[in-house]
Amino acid sequence: MTVTAPVLSGTERFRALGPQHVDELAERYRIPSHLRETIRLVSTVLPFRVNEYVLGELIDWSQIPEDPIFQLVFPQPGMLLAEDERQLAALARSGDGAALRATVRAIRERLNPHPSGQRQYNVPRRADGKPLAGVQHKYEQTVLYFPSQGQTCHSYCTYCFRWAQFVGDVDLRFAAPGPHELVDYLRTRPLITDVLVTGGDPLVMSTERLRGHLGPLLEVESVRTIRLGTKSLAYWPQRFVTDADADDLLRLFEQIIATGRNVAVMAHFSHPRELEPELARRAMARLRATGVLIYCQAPLIAHVNDSAVVWQQMWHAELANGAVPYYMFVERDTGPYDYFKVPLERAAAIFQDAYRDLPGLARTVRGPVMSATAGKVVVDGVVTDRGGQALQLRFLQARDPALVGRPFRARQSPTAAWLDELQLDPDTPEDIAAAVRGTAVA
Numbered sequence: 095m096t097v098t099a100p101v102l103s104g105t106e107r108f109r110a111l112g113p114q115h116v117d118e119l120a121e122r123y124r125i126p127s128h129l130r131e132t133i134r135l136v137s138t139v140l141p142f143r144v145n146e147y148v149l150g151e152l153i154d155w156s157q158i159p160e161d162p163i164f165q166l167v168f169p170q171p172g173m174l175l176a177e178d179e180r181q182l183a184a185l186a187r188s189g190d191g192a193a194l195r196a197t198v199r200a201i202r203e204r205l206n207p208h209p210s211g212q213r214q215y216n217v218p219r220r221a222d223g224k225p226l227a228g229v230q231h232k233y234e235q236t237v238l239y240f241p242s243q244g245q246t247c248h249s250y251c252t253y254c255f256r257w258a259q260f261v262g263d264v265d266l267r268f269a270a271p272g273p274h275e276l277v278d279y280l281r282t283r284p285l286i287t288d289v290l291v292t293g294g295d296p297l298v299m300s301t302e303r304l305r306g307h308l309g310p311l312l313e314v315e316s317v318r319t320i321r322l323g324t325k326s327l328a329y330w331p332q333r334f335v336t337d338a339d340a341d342d343l344l345r346l347f348e349q350i351i352a353t354g355r356n357v358a359v360m361a362h363f364s365h366p367r368e369l370e371p372e373l374a375r376r377a378m379a380r381l382r383a384t385g386v387l388i389y390c391q392a393p394l395i396a397h398v399n400d401s402a403v404v405w406q407q408m409w410h411a412e413l414a415n416g417a418v419p420y421y422m423f424v425e426r427d428t429g430p431y432d433y434f435k436v437p438l439e440r441a442a443a444i445f446q447d448a449y450r451d452l453p454g455l456a457r458t459v460r461g462p463v464m465s466a467t468a469g470k471v472v473v474d475g476v477v478t479d480r481g482g483q484a485l486q487l488r489f490l491q492a493r494d495p496a497l498v499g500r501p502f503r504a505r506q507s508p509t510a511a512w513l514d515e516l517q518l519d520p521d522t523p524e525d526i527a528a529a530v531r532g533t534a535v536a
């Protein structure tokens with residue numbers, strides 16, 4: 095099958111393609127008609143966004159639908175219940191717009207749009223008691239900052255746990271129009287050393303906008319590290335190479351580093367293919383030349399990267415490009431979770447297989463990690479104790495610092511895919527058991 099795709103010179107301006115381009119894309123890439131229909135229907139419920147770089151450089155069109163990058167960005171059969179898909183199809187044919195919208199809303203509600211209670215539990219208060227917009231503070235040293243103009247991405251991942259905000263389901267007023275309230279908060283909390291700017295993807299913002307958000311943070315002496323959570327190295331490396339303000343972005347990072355601070359790009363790579371294009375590798379080299387540190391993380395996802403070989407190749411490629419493998423996450427229960435989930439025991443086996451032959455410099459990676467209400471919990475693997483086989487777990491991060499680093503055990507289960515599906519060992523210390531049950535919300 096030959097496919098005529100536009101040839102990319104690397105200098106194109108960014109343009110997002112979405113649900114309204116499904117027919118155009120189906121024609122261009124000869125997507126079979128049943129699949130085109132599913133993409134159209136599922137993208138009424140879940141976010142869909144792609145761009146010419148992902149289409150032309152990352153997806154292998156001769157391998158669809160199994161191709162991992164096609165699975166990463168295009169809605170798939172099986173992401174919704176067959177019954178829901180049928181109902182959407184019938185309503186779309188009937189032309190009853192109001193009924194279609196109501197059904198879409200009902201399906202979204204059933205897909206657990208707001209997992210782990212992040213918004214409720216971790217929002218700090220201003221001096222006057224009002225919640226601080228666009229800030230979450232869960233772990234002592236680090237705050238998350240959500241600039242309002244960074245709440246989208248260059249392309250969307252079908253497994254995104256923040257998917258609800260991309261379909262306008264969530265009140266985006268939670269995001270921060272500017273950093274001034276955060277700066278006030280940071281001045282009263284000298285233990286906070288890290289500001290992790292996230293979204294969406296903060297690098298969808300222009301450099302000028304980003305400078306407006308980051309500059310004021312540097313007035314606070316105790317802030318030592320600015321982290322930027324981004325998938326732009328995978329989805330739009332032009333951001334660091336050929337975009338009109340790419341050079342300005344690198345200058346901005348150099349200026350922050352010149353104040354004696356760290357700038358860390360927390361790069362989201364889902365598959366080693368994302369590190370193959372020349373443009374992506376140039377983007378990483380240019381970032382590194384400014385003194386930026388690149389740390390890499392991604393969730394483990396069925397159909398996308400649920401094999402040890404994939405992770406092993408990815409960690410090798412990250413290291414080869416001067417980046418640090420950091421976290422392998424466990425997917426959360428939201429969106430098309432049943433399609434993507436990988437049981438914890440299998441996740442631990444994939445991690446171990448991929449980790450085994452890594453050079454020491456890449457053994458910085460931890461996983462599989464659940465980012466849960468109580469903290470970040472790693473599954474170290476299956477051990478045998480007097481009760482039989484058990485899962486060995488450990489807190490890497492916790493709301494309560496007294497839990498950090500402490501191991502605990504749960505009954506082995508071939509199907510459990512999240513902390514709340516595990517049965518803890520009866521000897522588990524009460525503080526750990528309470529945190530895991532989620533009753534110890536700080």
Ligand SMILES: *Cc1c(COP(=O)(O)O)cnc(C)c1O
Pocket residue numbers: 230232233236237238290465470491
């Ligand atoms: C993961 C995470 C962080 C950063 O944790 P590190 O282990 O320092 O990378 C901060 N805040 C929240 C809410 C997180 O989930």
Ligand code: SF4
Pocket residue numbers: 246247249250251253254255256257293294295324325362
């Ligand atoms: S890049 Fe991150 S925030 Fe954006 S869709 Fe993917 S997982 Fe979600």
